[in-house]
Amino acid sequence: MKQAVIVVPLFLLLLTILYLFIPVFPERKTHESFISSDAQIVITQYDLKDRVAEFGSSPLGQALAELNYETVSRELGFSNDEITQFYRLRDEIRTTYQNPLVQMLISKEITVALLPFVHDNFADLNEQLIDHLLVISRPSQSARLMDVATWAISGDERVSTARYGGHDITRFDLENSSRLSVARVKDLVVMSLNERILRHSLDVYDSEQKGLKENNEYMDKIDQFNGASLVGYFNFDGLVNLVNRAILESSSANSKMRLLDKKKVDAYSSAIFGAWRKENSIVDKAIISFDPNQLDDSSQASLSSETTMPESHKQVAEDTIVYHWTNQFDPANLFDMVGEEQSDTKSMDYGPIIDDLAKITGLTLPQIFDLFGNELTFAVRNLNEDQLVPLPRFLLSVKSTDIDQMRTVTDTLINHYSIPVRRKTFDNAEIISWGGIIGIGSVLPALSFANEAVIVSSNRAQIRDYIGPHKTKSLADNPTFIEMGSDILKPSHSITFLDFARTTEMVQEMVSWGGTMLAIKDRELARKSKVLIDDLINPLLDGLAMYSIIGSRKYQEDNTIVFESFTQLDNGIQ
Helix, strand or coil: CHHHHHHHHHHHHHHHHHHHHCCCCCCCCCHHHCCECCCCEEEEEECHHHHHHHHHCCHHHHHHHHCCHHHHHHHCCCCHHHHHHHHHHHHHHHHHHHCHHHHHHHCCEEEEEECCCCCCCCCCHHHHHHHCEEEEEECCCCHHHHHHHHHHHCCCCEEEEEEECCEEEEEEECCCCCEEEEEEECCEEEEECCHHHHHHHHHHHCCCCCEHHHCHHHHHHHHHHCCCCEEEEEECCCHHHHHHHHHHCCCHHHCCCCCCCHHHHCCEEEEEEEEEEECCEEEEEEEEEECHHHCCHHHHHHHCCCCECCCHHHCCECCEEEEEEECCCCHHHHHHHHHHHHHHHCCCCCHHHHHHHHHHHCCCHHHHHCCEEEEEEEEEECCCCCCCCCCCEEEEEEEECCHHHHHHHHHHHHHHCCCCEEEEEECCEEEEEECCCCCECCECCEEEEECCEEEEECCHHHHHHHHCCCCCCEHHHCHHHHHHHHHHCCCECEEEEEEHHHHHHHHHHHHHHHHHHHHHHCHHHHHHHHHHHHHHHHHHHHHHCCEEEEEEEEEEECCEEEEEEEEEECCCCC
């Protein structure tokens, strides 16, 4: 009898340990097993707990944590109630995040999916969105441990269960009159605030409904994101209507946001993106799928262009901190976008300007646009240390289809408007600088027509270095660019290089100078600007400098547009 008293409890304890911790080895299920094929948005984050902790210890995370939000908010004009509401929300988020069950749910793998719904203009959009969210978690502990943990913390909460097919659904009646419905399937926990959504996901799992794994467009590309710590999928069908409704129902502060043109988006069917966290670097990739038969003429022409290798990085200065090259520049498309924006805000009517331009040059606007080619280079050098006014040194070069005609049009405009200019010849090319002002240090706007391109710069020296024989080193000799070049210098439609750390330093100097100028004009405005600069802008820029170097490229592959980005981290998370 005494032995039974000892053996039985030990046996029960052993069974409990086996139930909770001994792994089960059925076929491993993924979140795709529960998500319907028409899901609008699916985002999966792996090791979220580690990523949050990692970010919290990074320079940017520490900068955000140490910001004096109350002081900054008051200077920005927020009321006491708004400030109190912000702190209350922040505390609620922290409390929820630190909940042991939440930590267990997010620490390994968590997926959030937005399922499609019929829009009800009489219902609150936020409530509709929340009502159609599905959350799938692979807890850090065995999913069976969740059963015990749920039972242990339920306390006085109203908990009930229901059977649906071969699954048990646990319902938690929450304080705000909503209900959380949860089901455990193998090693996954599936939940929603709308039990109908949860039941639908279980139908997908039981193969009674078409799932994401049967979405060919998704499955054809998802393998390219193996090993990513963050993966997202967007189904554009219906998403435009959702975004436009959100814009229409947003606050008056966003009233100037333009609605998406559904006709321009119809050709694009979906997008998948992923991010890989590597040692001292982050790699991002996005793939946008499109139907070439639904593209407009302009987009078809742009996307049908071949990928090429840039050469202009061998011409810009070695200390260039921003470099962008593309062979898909379209001035007509750019003008249309600007024109639509101005039309929406009713800030300017371009009609008279266009008419005058046609009268002066004898060319219509489309004919002028045709003078531009598709290859564009934009470069920015760091500030000149000897210059009193901290202004960046930039250069813009656009290839021309008819450089002689472009020069004629420019000279016609200069003569018509009697613009004072200075002309100098360098290496068989004429450099035109603005003669109506005295240059400030190395800043004196200049223009040239050389190498079959229109070149505009903040100073003549930049143009001379760009078009002349290369006596000095170029960006191609920059060690950081060389290192990044192995990833981005490939046949592409566009390439971007950004020395982000030095760019933040440049912005800090420019902001500081601007604050000094304000101090001369208005003491109260200067006081406010000093608070914002010292307590908000500079700390954020110092934190952002952890993203040291950023490089990216874009190219077309079959019926997809591919974006790749590479970010080097410095003095940040290891």
